[in-house]
Amino acid sequence: xxxxxxxxxxxxxxxxxxxxxxxxxxxxxxxxxxxxxxxxxxxxxxxxxxxxxxxxxxxxxxxxxxxxxxxxxxxxxxxxxxxxxxxxxxxxxxx
Amino acid sequence: xxxxxxxxxxxxxxxxxxxxxxxxxxxxxxxxxxxxxxxxxxxxxxxxxxxxxxxxxxxxxxxxxxxxxxxxxxxxxxxxxxxxxxxxxxxxxxxxxxxxxxxxxxxxxxxxxxxxxxxxxxxxxxxxxxxxxxxxxxxxxxxxxxxxxxxxxxxxxxxxxxxxxxxxxxxxxxxxxxxxxxxxxxxxxxxxxxxxxxxxxxxxxxxxxxxxxxxxxxxxxxxxxxxxxxxxxxxxxxxxxxxxxxxxxxxxxxxxxxxxxxxxxxxxxxxxxxxxxxxxxxxxxxxxxxxxxxxxxxxxxxxxxxxxxxxxxxxxxxxxxxxxxxxxxxxxxxxxxxxxxxxxxxxxxxxxxxxxxxxxxxxxxxxxxxxxxxxxxxxxxxxxxxxxxxxxxxxxxxxxxxxxxxxxxxxxxxxxxxxxxxxxxxxxxxxxxxxxxxxxxxxxxxxxxxxxxxxxxxxxxxxxxxxxxxxxxxxxxxxxxxxxxxxx
Numbered sequence: 001x002x003x004x005x006x007x008x009x010x011x012x013x014x015x016x017x018x019x020x021x022x023x024x025x026x027x028x029x030x031x032x033x034x035x036x037x038x039x040x041x042x043x044x045x046x047x048x049x050x051x052x053x054x055x056x057x058x059x060x061x062x063x064x065x066x067x068x069x070x071x072x073x074x075x076x077x078x079x080x081x082x083x084x085x086x087x088x089x090x091x092x093x094x095x
Numbered sequence: 096x097x098x099x100x101x102x103x104x105x106x107x108x109x110x111x112x113x114x115x116x117x118x119x120x121x122x123x124x125x126x127x128x129x130x131x132x133x134x135x136x137x138x139x140x141x142x143x144x145x146x147x148x149x150x151x152x153x154x155x156x157x158x159x160x161x162x163x164x165x166x167x168x169x170x171x172x173x174x175x176x177x178x179x180x181x182x183x184x185x186x187x188x189x190x191x192x193x194x195x196x197x198x199x200x201x202x203x204x205x206x207x208x209x210x211x212x213x214x215x216x217x218x219x220x221x222x223x224x225x226x227x228x229x230x231x232x233x234x235x236x237x238x239x240x241x242x243x244x245x246x247x248x249x250x251x252x253x254x255x256x257x258x259x260x261x262x263x264x265x266x267x268x269x270x271x272x273x274x275x276x277x278x279x280x281x282x283x284x285x286x287x288x289x290x291x292x293x294x295x296x297x298x299x300x301x302x303x304x305x306x307x308x309x310x311x312x313x314x315x316x317x318x319x320x321x322x323x324x325x326x327x328x329x330x331x332x333x334x335x336x337x338x339x340x341x342x343x344x345x346x347x348x349x350x351x352x353x354x355x356x357x358x359x360x361x362x363x364x365x366x367x368x369x370x371x372x373x374x375x376x377x378x379x380x381x382x383x384x385x386x387x388x389x390x391x392x393x394x395x396x397x398x399x400x401x402x403x404x405x406x407x408x409x410x411x412x413x414x415x416x417x418x419x420x421x422x423x424x425x426x427x428x429x430x431x432x433x434x435x436x437x438x439x440x441x442x443x444x445x446x447x448x449x450x451x452x453x454x455x456x457x458x459x460x461x462x463x464x465x466x467x468x469x470x471x472x473x474x475x476x477x478x479x480x481x482x483x484x485x486x487x488x489x490x491x492x493x494x495x496x497x498x499x500x501x502x503x504x505x506x507x508x509x510x511x512x513x514x515x516x517x518x519x520x521x522x523x524x525x526x527x528x529x530x531x532x533x534x535x536x537x538x539x540x541x542x543x544x545x546x547x548x549x550x551x552x553x554x555x556x557x558x559x560x561x562x563x564x565x566x567x568x569x570x571x572x573x574x575x576x577x578x579x580x581x582x583x
Contacts, residue, residue, distance in 0.1 A: 016420075088422050
């Protein structure tokens with residue numbers, strides 16, 4: 001199998017990771033290697049098998065909707081890389 | 096015998112009987128750490144001051160005759176992906192290099208309630224992604240049994256610290272074998288409980304349907320003691336079970352449950368080191384001599400476990416790691432970007448290591464439009480087939496015994512360039528995570544080169560107590576767990 005270079009660009013974009021050209025080639029080759037191994041799953045007939053996403057028997061764990069003490073705003077802001085006037089500071093988000 | 100060579104329970108007895116003060120224990124342990132840490136590098140952060148202050152608090156309690164906790168005076172190391180309030184928690188990643196959590200993980204809160212003494216945070220593969228601790232952004236950790244070899248991973252720092260007598264016990268996390276594999280490589284006892292037995296609140300998430308906090312200890316009794324403290328319901332982890340926690344310490348010597356041992360034939364085929372096979376065969380003889388019946392069985396879908404795991408773990412990881420955006424906590428690229436997506440992308444490019452990037456990319460690939468059914472959905476179906484194999488096996492046997500790993504500890508640098516080869520070293524362990532069952536690794540021999548060999552015992556969901564009893568029997572019949580690496 002192979003992965004189209006445009007596909008790598010798309011995955012990098014979805015992943016929010018900037019890759020340079022050398023990294024794109026390197027990761028593409030490694031991903032292809034792993035995906036070729038993963039194709040082993042095609043040996044199995046799984047048409048009538050139900051998927052499972054969790055192994056725990058728990059379902060719909062509810063709790064009372066009650067107020068509980070929370071962190072002070074400054075404790076949280078102080079661990080952020082940049083904040084101003086009680087808000088997180090980020091680059092422009094609207095053109 | 097030096098104080099640092101004792102088990103956690105040994106220290107606890109001495110502290111309780113006032114033969115030694117907690118402050119003396121901590122001072123002696125830090126003397127040991129100062130001698131050996133430069134070579135082993137098990138820790139990312141050491142908190143001598145905090146440990147001494149907690150120790151003197153417990154000494155005061157003892158002095159005034161107050162009741163003390165189950166782990167009173169025991170210095171313990173915490174894997175650095177478990178949140179500790181006001182103590183750095185980095186996940187061995189540049190992206191969390193300066194992160195100090197404002198809260199404690201559930202398990203840390205429990206440890207402190209029981210008067211344990213936190214001595215430091217241990218090294219790991221970045222975000223627990225790896226099997227050798229070589230993926231740490233800060234430094235590698237060396238195996239105390241052979242300092243040219245890896246300690247395993249991802250909880251390699253915790254395993255090496257316990258093995259080198261630089262901690263009496265440690266917490267780790269196990270997503271595909273990250274507690275059991277390093278325990279096997281470093282000759283200690285590593286226990287991954289049932290999914291849901293221990294709250295994951297405060298464990299920095301890697302793959303949420305697979306992650307579980309586990310223990311690294313010098314023997315089985317210590318594992319039972321630590322598990323007793325960290326188990327139990329927590330409303331802050333909605334996947335945490337409300338089932339009662341049994342008393343793991345009472346009847347730990349009971350042998351009534353050592354009855355039917357299943358041996359999956361698929362685990363003893365090609366790829367298994369012959370010395371490890373022999374050690375396992377000898378171990379089974381010991382069980383047989385003590386009345387166990389060994390039953391050959393098949394787990395036909397286990398050969399698909401690594402492929403299944405690769406897809407599920409990376410899919411969950413790419414979602415969990417989306418939170419590192421350079422906005423709320425952690426690292427942010429210093430370049431001035433005029434656009435937020437560029438800032439995200441540069442931050443993540445600069446601060447994630449290659450293995451983390453690889454898994455995020457792979458995760459997004461298998462979840463993206465057009466591939467979801469071919470990969471993620473398919474893997475989730477095969478996961479069900481693997482689970483059925485175990486459900487079926489456990490109708491015939493009480494536990495399943497296998498090697499923990501196909502090889503002993505490998506050399507530093509040996510597998511780091513081949514990601515797939517590294518994933519394959521979890522071939523016997525990651526099934527327990529896919530199925531959610533508990534598993535322990537205990538020492539069961541040594542190679543001719545002197546490296547420890549681990550035996551894995553898997554049990555049914557929530558049958559931790561039975562596993563501990565089965566493991567304890569082996570420990571009583573052998574002395575592998577008493578061997579120490581020669582570090583002097």
